[in-house]
Amino acid sequence: MRKLIFGRVLSSFFSLIALIVMVFFLSRLTGDPAALFLPREATQEMLDNFRRLHGLNDPLIVQFGRYLSDLAHLDFGESLRQARPAIDVVLEGFVWTFQLAVITISLVAFAAIVIGSIAAFRPGGVFDRFTSVVSLIGASAPDFWVAIVAIVVFAVNLAWLPTSGTGTVWHWVLPVAVLFIRPFGLILQVVRGSMIQSFGSLYVKTARAKGVGNLSIIFVHTLRNAMLPVITVIGDQAAAMLNGAVVIETIFGFPGVGKLMIDSILQRDFNVVLAAIMVTALAIFIMNILIDLAYAILDPRVRT
Amino acid sequence: QNASKDVTIVLGEGVDLMEPCMSTRSNIGRILLQNINETLTELDITGGKGLMPRLAESWDQQNDKTWRFHLRKNVKFSDGSDFDAEDVKHSIDRAMSSKIACETPRYFGSSKITATVVDPSTIDITADPGQAILPLMMSIVTIVPSSTPVEFTRNPVGTGPYKMAAWNVGQNIVLQRRDDYWGEKPQVAKATYVFRTDPAVAAAMVQTGEADIAPSISVTDATNDKLDHAYPNSEVFYLRIDQGKAPLQDKRVREALNLAIDRKAFVGTLVPAETTLATAMVPPSTLGFNKDIQPWPFDPDKAKKLIAAAKADGVAVDSKITIVGRSNLFPNVLEVMEAIQGMLKDVGFNVDLQMYEVAEFERIYSKPYSPDRTAQLVGAQHDNARGDPVFSMFFKYHSKGPQSGFSDPKVDKMIEDATGATGDDRAKKWSGLIAYLNNEVVADILLFNQVGFARVNERVTFKPTIATNGQLQLSQIGFK
Amino acid sequence: MADHLLEVRNLSVQFHTAGGIVKAVRDISWHLDRGETLAILGESGSGKSVSASAIMNLIDMPPGEITSGQILFEGRDLLALSAGERRLVNGKRIAMIFQDPLGHLNPVYTVGWQLVETMRVHGSRKDEAQRRALELLTRVGIPSPKDAMRKYPHQFSGGQRQRVMIAMALAMKPDIVIADEPTTALDVTVQAEVLALLDELQNETGMGLLLITHDLGVVAEVADRVVVMNAGEIVETGTPAAVYHNPQHPYTRKLIGAAPGRGEIHEPSGDGEPLLRVAGMTKSYGAFQALKHASFDLQPGETMAVVGESGSGKSTLARCLLRLEQADSGQALWKGRDLLSMPPKEMFGLRRQIQMVFQDPTQSLNPRMSVYDLIAEAWMIHPEILPKDKWRERVNELLSQVGLLPEHARRYPHQFSGGQRQRIAIARALALQPELIVCDEAVSALDVSIQAQVIALLDKLRRELKIAFIFIAHDLPVVRDFADHVMVMKAGEIVELGTAREIFENPRQDYTKRLLAAGLDPDPEIQRKRSEERERLSA
Amino acid sequence: MTMTQTLEISNRTDFKPRGAIRTVLRMLWRDKFALAAAIFLLIIIACAVFGPMLFGDAALSQNLRSRNLPPFSIKNGWLYAMGADSLGRPLLPRVVAAARNTILIAAGAVLCSSVVGALLGLVAGYSSPRVSNVIMRLADVIMSFPSLLLAVIVLYMLSPSVGNLIIVLAITRIPVYLRTTRAEVLEIRQRMFVEAAQVMGASSSRIVFRHILPMVIPTLVTIATLDFAFVMLAESSLSFLGIGIQPPEITWGLMVSQGRQYLATAWWLAFWPGLAIILTTMSLNLLSNWMRIVLDPAQRWRLEIGGKSNG
């Protein structure tokens, strides 16, 4: 097991390098940050000056070498826009995003697994149809629409919750709730499908012959067998959230990394983009390693 | 502390820097300008008082190039140090320095600015070549203490009535009133700035009382007459005509384009009812604005005739024309662009619409233009709240201007002349240029003087003005 | 109303399928008393397992349907119980041992956990349950039970899994145990132990045992009464002796007549170039050596029977030969080429020549493919064998050769009985016309009449087409009828290897002798004498 | 020879299933939800095929006088039954005409990503650890590559077009399919029927496609149906970059995002296209659930025996 983890960490490190190289060179194909940072009316002199200050005049490969050697000293460079270390900028946002992702995905996973499993127990039954329809409407409704309606209803009309921002626990309720909806629908459906398949297995009969109760049959015997695709999809959704929940962040004024990343990409603040990608990639890689370990834990036959 | 003297202001755009020399950027200026950092002079755009003293009590012209400024005494920076001519010199040097990429230099064009300290309360500022409106220019140079390093700062220190108390990145910025401010003590004790990109949310926050002022909400959210105020936001929306490509070189075609658009139909529908039709690149409050020029009428029949005439002369009126737009330029830019496209199609033009994000748009908007582009109409907004057309005309119309769509030696000459002139002469020259551009060149399709909407909570008094886009002086906020 | 422990009255069960209604059980009635052993004997597919499932309420309804009848347990109708009441009965009062243990054990939980759970469900304390689980595993003869508790089902041999199932069923000392072919994968020595264990428990607790089996020897050994089923109906009931000596129904007569172990012993056809020469094949799982230096030769058209203790490495040997498991060392020369080290490409080319019938038939059939597809897949892979227009005809032919009907071709694996699935697997192996078939307990789930038919078929193929067989079996009479050579395995080693005659008439190893001595005779009289003899010896 | 001849099979005919299409239709008939879904999807497809032809012009006819006309009134003609948008264009023909681009893009992106993802996942799950590792790390990289950056890069290197839009959308969705497929393959390949197929000499591709893939497909289809909704909405957010659909071409996603700012004043602008997206997704999902049952022989009885529900 230790060897497995070591191997994964090593190969993930290579992916990270590949990612950096790709992002570094590809992103620089997308235009000049000077033109975006400086006003339209900037003089040629100002442009030249800006490029010189930020080392944008050197050949790309030189810039890359410099970047790598800085990186080796854990220096992720300065943010063009914010005039401070890119990694600080990113970590500030990432902390929020990480919390949001962990809270939401835990709730989603719990709710989707419980409800999906119960729905799968009687496919086509009332509970199944009801949960499916509700969750599908949620999952395919535009998220900004849901977010704004939620604000209008719960913050403006009912005045139960703050509209947006951060500060108290109550500020988390709407963003988490809105963010919850789409992954919930997806994971619910995957759980449901996978569980239906597993309910047909013979070991379910054994469990019933042993007198095991329905709940235990669902959540102990069948669920674990059905979990492989489920945790994969949960992982995918978690990764998407770690990359930032842009709509939520923009609408609720939530200082996460998603909007930061978008702004940085649109403004060509490459150091921030790279730092953000590295931080989220690291989180995603770690999560993927955990998921692969989870496969082995969940299903002994996969341990080879 | 009286909580009711605190205000919360919700802004649409976050800030990445709080750099005084970047306060010409509206997102920074709105928080910083005249609240934290002050300038030597200040332009009163709406009150009609013209250029007013701020940190300079008076000024006079020494010669073509040099102006002398007499500075206010007994002014302290928020860090406790005294304000004197050295600070002004440092501020100017810093803003013009090539060690940092301040925005200030662009307003001075090719002029070199030097400051010479005469005594602690007097300073000479020289522009070479000369700047006829140097005192006006000083309304954009923010003053920082001489101890400020020449690098971008995130913690501005100034002489203004407020100082920055906290910056929780991504969440808010807090300004605290200073007790040792030289001027009149403003009513607002503490101002908290929060950032919401979505204007609907910003509007909702004022409605629920979470915020007091939302300076820019979208027209569609401005549904509450009691709370919402329209104000001209100094942006002019226009389509640049690219005269480098057929069929746009032909004046008749350009006229036809202008005639084909029913500008009035937009007002009160797609753009707010308070919107006025633009007749120049600059808003009416600008020096030398030509009030005689009427907006182009809507006359599709005449447009069609002009096109036919051009066609008869062998102009390729059927070639494709692309309208280039920028996403999120203003709330319903897409619909406005579609409507324009529809109107142009109606008179027989072959038009496409292509919307781009900022970076790609800027690439198209500024020179060098791609040689293999199709004929283009580039929809852009231009903002000039500085009171003088010089900040616009060169860039948009001079043949060397980075965003000009044509090259006309006469126009070049007129711009150069006006730039050097002063007083009434200056106003007249700008007027002449504006008329010439509209009547003879038909340089672009001028559309609207845009308006913005602010939502203001009933507990505070605040009147948004044309300046609100670029600055929001807390001292102008009162309580009921 | 006599108060029997369990009474089945006029039970009928049917299934809805795409092809129509299958009446699996038709109006059967029998009863079971305390301390009694009732054997249900019958043709494969005659409804034995279905009626057992009906008692346990395990039939999926729909597509299944109990059209009539009652199942009275201590006078209460089980079919009328609520789900909650059922749960108290299942596992605690009535327990079941399933026919096909691999599928019936949850693959993702350890065997220990599954055993403990049975007891926890019915309220045992955890440590108590754990202790008892260990004890049970020891009782059913699982080697190193402590480790076994932590192992997963796929890490056991077929027979071991079956014993785990037995342990699980016995955990709560239920009033009734329904054992569906509990010893099909057990060698005779272990089988004897298991039967003894059941007997012991019966004496201890007065439990009623419903034993579904096709092994007349087992019936003779343990049954108090016998019910014979055919095509969903009961055709005969009585004591074992009465039924054996005086069968009334033609099917019963055929069954008894077909009991194996009475034919000629084969004589090997003589030496020649061996088809397969295995030398020093070794395989370990971690520290455990499952196969130690196996070496033997096999001639074309010859049958090598592999017998031996459950868990002795028979399946491992087969799996290594077929490269389903990578052997650690050794050689297996197939016509001179080494199967074990051959590059995968070359192995591909040879696949067709060597076929296998797996020990757990259910799991070896793709549940999404119809029987037709399962069999015809052979020709899709190897189109040279048969032109497409002949497939249907040939599928029908193969099905009837193994005792199935053409219309079965449209059904899916889950719609068959255990024995029927085994026959599908055999038909599939035959479809490829291989040169060697490895049969891992290929006929163990078949009733003797069909078994005889299948063995006759295999024998014919061997003679006519010179197909060789590696025939893993625990059923010595069948081995005696079919094998040329016999190989006896114990703890991963080949302890004895010789011609059938040598082994059966002149066993050298003690282990072999014990194996032969533990065999059960279908004749209840003889069997009774034998067991009395055994008891006297051990006393 | 003994034969088991006694089992009753009510209609024993030849082996050939009685017309595959009829069987499928019958099974569809049995699940009324799926039937409704199928009909709805057929309508959508009809809209996609004929919509632009029939309603293309009506969808573009601007009329600022009927701007934001509320729905449920046919004073202005039945085309305005769903109301009009902010340029006074009737919404009903717009929704119908938008079906083509929407379906084209969504189906294109979902198909590309699921096919590529599933193929790579099958390879990763079934081939040697080394190959698998390479593929999985590639998936890691894609997963952490921001889709917006990808979009911007594509925009800068290639010209804006629907094809590029599909590529951008597809690439970012590949990892889900890839990882899910692999996870399932890892488990399924351990099953004995896969070994049985190996013994028969089935090639890897046959095992993967005939034996493993059918078990994975239901899960993939479930994910794909929901991705459909995701892609339909995400597409519009890329339009603002200049990739893909540009007005006056329309998609539902674009209509929804254009209607966004009118949520408070004219909810119908975003509502109808949003409803179309929701209904399409829901129909796809109902159909995929139905298909899951059809494909699983152990479940199929639910659709084969009429009338009775499960109990």
Ligand SMILES: Nc1ncnc2c1ncn2[C@@H]1O[C@H](COP(=O)(O)OP(=O)(O)OP(=O)(O)O)[C@@H](O)[C@H]1O
């Ligand atoms: N789900 C099902 N659908 C259709 N037919 C079924 C189903 N389950 C069982 N059958 C049929 O019911 C009959 C009885 O099956 P059962 O499993 O009881 O046989 P069995 O007597 O246990 O045979 P074996 O000794 O081979 O295990 C068989 O013919 C089988 O094909």
Ligand SMILES: Nc1ncnc2c1ncn2[C@@H]1O[C@H](COP(=O)(O)OP(=O)(O)OP(=O)(O)O)[C@@H](O)[C@H]1O
């Ligand atoms: N995957 C595995 N991991 C660990 N041990 C295993 C594994 N597979 C088999 N074994 C062990 O290897 C031994 C031999 O197993 P094998 O299946 O060959 O037995 P067998 O002779 O076929 O027995 P049976 O007659 O019971 O099927 C058994 O003790 C079993 O526990």
Ligand SMILES: [Mg+2]
């Ligand atoms: Mg059976």
Ligand SMILES: [Mg+2]
């Ligand atoms: Mg075995």
